[in-house]
Amino acid sequence: MSILVIAEHHNGQLAESTAHVVAAAQAIGGDIEILVAGESVAGVAESAAKLTGVSKVRVADDGVYAHQLAEPMAELIAGLASGYSHVLAAASTQGKNVLPRVAALKDVAAISEVLAVESPDTFLRPIYAGNAIATVQSSDALKVLTVRTTAFDAVEATGSAGVEAVTAEVDNTLSRFIGEELASSDRPELGSARVVVSGGRGMGNGENFKLLDGIADKLGAAIGASRAAVDAGFVPNDMQVGQTGKIVAPELYIAVGISGAIQHLAGMKDAKVIVAINKDEEAPIFQVADYGLVGDLFEVLPELESKL
Amino acid sequence: MKVLVAVKRVIDYNVKIRVKPDHSDVDLTNVKMAMNPFCEIAVEEAVRLKEKGVASEVVAVTIGPKAAQEQLRTALALGADRAIHVETDDKVESLTAAKLLKRVVDDEQPGLTILGKQSIDTDNNQTGQMLAALAGMGQGTFASEVQVEGDDVQVTREIDGGLQTVALKLPAVITTDLRLNEPRYAKLPDIMKAKKKPIDVKSPDDLGVAVASSLSVLKVESPAERQGGTKVASVDELVDKLKNEAKVIA
Numbered sequence: 001m002s003i004l005v006i007a008e009h010h011n012g013q014l015a016e017s018t019a020h021v022v023a024a025a026q027a028i029g030g031d032i033e034i035l036v037a038g039e040s041v042a043g044v045a046e047s048a049a050k051l052t053g054v055s056k057v058r059v060a061d062d063g064v065y066a067h068q069l070a071e072p073m074a075e076l077i078a079g080l081a082s083g084y085s086h087v088l089a090a091a092s093t094q095g096k097n098v099l100p101r102v103a104a105l106k107d108v109a110a111i112s113e114v115l116a117v118e119s120p121d122t123f124l125r126p127i128y129a130g131n132a133i134a135t136v137q138s139s140d141a142l143k144v145l146t147v148r149t150t151a152f153d154a155v156e157a158t159g160s161a162g163v164e165a166v167t168a169e170v171d172n173t174l175s176r177f178i179g180e181e182l183a184s185s186d187r188p189e190l191g192s193a194r195v196v197v198s199g200g201r202g203m204g205n206g207e208n209f210k211l212l213d214g215i216a217d218k219l220g221a222a223i224g225a226s227r228a229a230v231d232a233g234f235v236p237n238d239m240q241v242g243q244t245g246k247i248v249a250p251e252l253y254i255a256v257g258i259s260g261a262i263q264h265l266a267g268m269k270d271a272k273v274i275v276a277i278n279k280d281e282e283a284p285i286f287q288v289a290d291y292g293l294v295g296d297l298f299e300v301l302p303e304l305e306s307k308l
Numbered sequence: 309m310k311v312l313v314a315v316k317r318v319i320d321y322n323v324k325i326r327v328k329p330d331h332s333d334v335d336l337t338n339v340k341m342a343m344n345p346f347c348e349i350a351v352e353e354a355v356r357l358k359e360k361g362v363a364s365e366v367v368a369v370t371i372g373p374k375a376a377q378e379q380l381r382t383a384l385a386l387g388a389d390r391a392i393h394v395e396t397d398d399k400v401e402s403l404t405a406a407k408l409l410k411r412v413v414d415d416e417q418p419g420l421t422i423l424g425k426q427s428i429d430t431d432n433n434q435t436g437q438m439l440a441a442l443a444g445m446g447q448g449t450f451a452s453e454v455q456v457e458g459d460d461v462q463v464t465r466e467i468d469g470g471l472q473t474v475a476l477k478l479p480a481v482i483t484t485d486l487r488l489n490e491p492r493y494a495k496l497p498d499i500m501k502a503k504k505k506p507i508d509v510k511s512p513d514d515l516g517v518a519v520a521s522s523l524s525v526l527k528v529e530s531p532a533e534r535q536g537g538t539k540v541a542s543v544d545e546l547v548d549k550l551k552n553e554a555k556v557i558a
Contacts, residue, residue, distance in 0.1 A: 067472070069474065070437065070449070074441060092468050093450060093466070093467040094468070096433050097437065097449050097450070097465075098437075100402065100432075100433070100434035100438050100441075101437045101440060101447065104403060104406055104438035104439075104441035108403070109401060109402070109403050110402065110432070110434050110438075111523070112432050112433055112434060122526065126531075127334070127430055127431055127528070128319070128429060129431065131324075131531070132327050132334055133529050134527070135527045136523050136524065136525055137524050138522055139523075140522045174444075174445065174446035174476060175446040175474050175475065175476050176476075177472075178462060178474055179473045180470065180471065180472045180473070181470050181471045183469055183470045189468065189469050195557075238486070238487055243321055244346070244428065244486060245486060251556050252554075252556040252557065262322060263321055263322060269534060270531075272554075273550070273554045273556050275546065287536050287537055288534045288536040289536045289537070290534075290535075290536055290538060291538060291540050291546055291554075292536075292538065292539045292540065293539070293540050293541075293542075293543070294539065300543060303543045304543050307544065307547050308557065
């Protein structure tokens with residue numbers, strides 16, 4: 001078996017997620033190669049070559065792959081895929097954009113958000129926002145998988161794989177890059193933050209979300225919200241944690257004034273530690289919380305901030 | 309320009325799911341079903357394009373059992389002009405759905421095809437990308453803004469860490485993310501009117517696509533239950549537990 005891992009990179013830096021995907025490749029077993037595609041990515045390839053367990057790094061360095069648009073990326077990967085039993089990428093917005101397109105070009109199924117490898121053709125993945133786990137088997141000769149990176153511990157950087165250039169004739173007449181607006185907030189991104197502090201309808205209004213800022217600052221946390229808080233217009237819906245919002249799995253999740261509707265629990269119940277602060281001691285959030293504190297959030301939050 | 313919008317019948321997002329005792333699947337008997345939330349956003353966007361005069365006709369399509377016509381009626385009540393039902397009782401995987409939709413695209417020749425980015429049952433997030441590949445079109449996935457300009461459509465995409473804008477040559481495929489719009493509710497007179505709008509029923513056979521998949525689901529299980537329920541009495545106790553028991557803060 002031979003596995004191709006698609007490297008993820010931003011601004012000339014190899015993304016941390018790639019080391020997790022290599023770990024998933026190791027769980028499958030076989031020869032592991034990495035594809036680095038982009039423009040001016042020699043540095044990325046160098047970092048990728050150091051990942052433990054990688055035998056070769058293939059580099060497609062060309063303007064057509066700048067910003068890694070799905071159309072040329074998928075054409076490139078589909079063209080290279082015949083030599084491999086598996087193609088893997090992170091289940092990031094990048095991996096999810098490109099890999100299903102690759103799978104369709106190769107006329108094979110794609111398997112999303114792999115949580116565990118049972119055998120080289122059998123994988124566990126979440127369905128219904130993680131409320132059920134499906135074991136799926138693929139009979140395709142080529143398996144195309146996106147990997148949930150939090151489910152695999154990153155490999156170390158102790159290797160020294162060879163790097164070779166890929167030459168492929170790919171052009172792109174379908175799409176053009178126009179621009180990018182990356183969040184410049186000092187806060188980490190909701191989907192990958194180590195700590196998330198979320199507010200619900202109990203916050204009362206959007207202004208009161210400022211009460212979460214100090215705690216988030218001290219913990220280096222991202223700030224989220226329940227659907228109820230979004231629907232009430234307290235905060236924009238890019239902050240929504242839940243089945244139809246962001247699915248998060250931080251080490252610490254602090255739910256403030258959130259009752260714990262199913263739709264919200266689906267988005268955060270894989271957090272390692274859950275803290276709930278709510279004045280209603282019957283709130284369902286307490287059933288999943290490791291530490292529940294019954295109290296008025298307007299008293300608890302300032303006290304918590306001062307004691308952290 | 310014609311806009312094709314795909315919708316899927318799924319379990320209502322507020323329903324707590326149960327895994328069948330034999331672990332073959334999730335139990336959907338007597339469970340409330342609804343249009344997938346991301347598909348509602350897709351329908352809304354298509355209807356807004358028509359209201360802006362960009363789209364001339366909105367055609368809704370679904371793949372699924374007879375009952376999925378309820379979701380087509382919802383799309384029609386929200387403003388779609390007519391609908392296509394690819395009727396099958398079989399479980400349809402993403403690649404098969406994309407092949408069926410590709411045949412509908414061949415017949416209808418839409419300028420834009422809009423789908424939800426994923427359905428909240430299988431959570432695959434694949435069909436739009438696969439359809440774009442099979443149709444040889446550009447794809448604007450996870451869209452938070454859509455603007456048709458001449459022969460192009462500009463799509464702002466929600467990516468990890470921010471937003472990316474791409475221009476796609478028409479015809480193109482778009483998949484919706486949460487921020488694209490807020491879907492309206494259907495008004496009663498529109499629900500009545502929708503009953504008279506036409507639904508064209510086809511089978512996968514009519515479209516020349518075999519509903520077979522290379523994927524088999526071996527089992528479906530509930531995730532490990534959380535052992536929650538512990539209460540703390542004060543902020544001091546909470547901070548102490550987080551530091552010394554859970555060790556998640558320093």
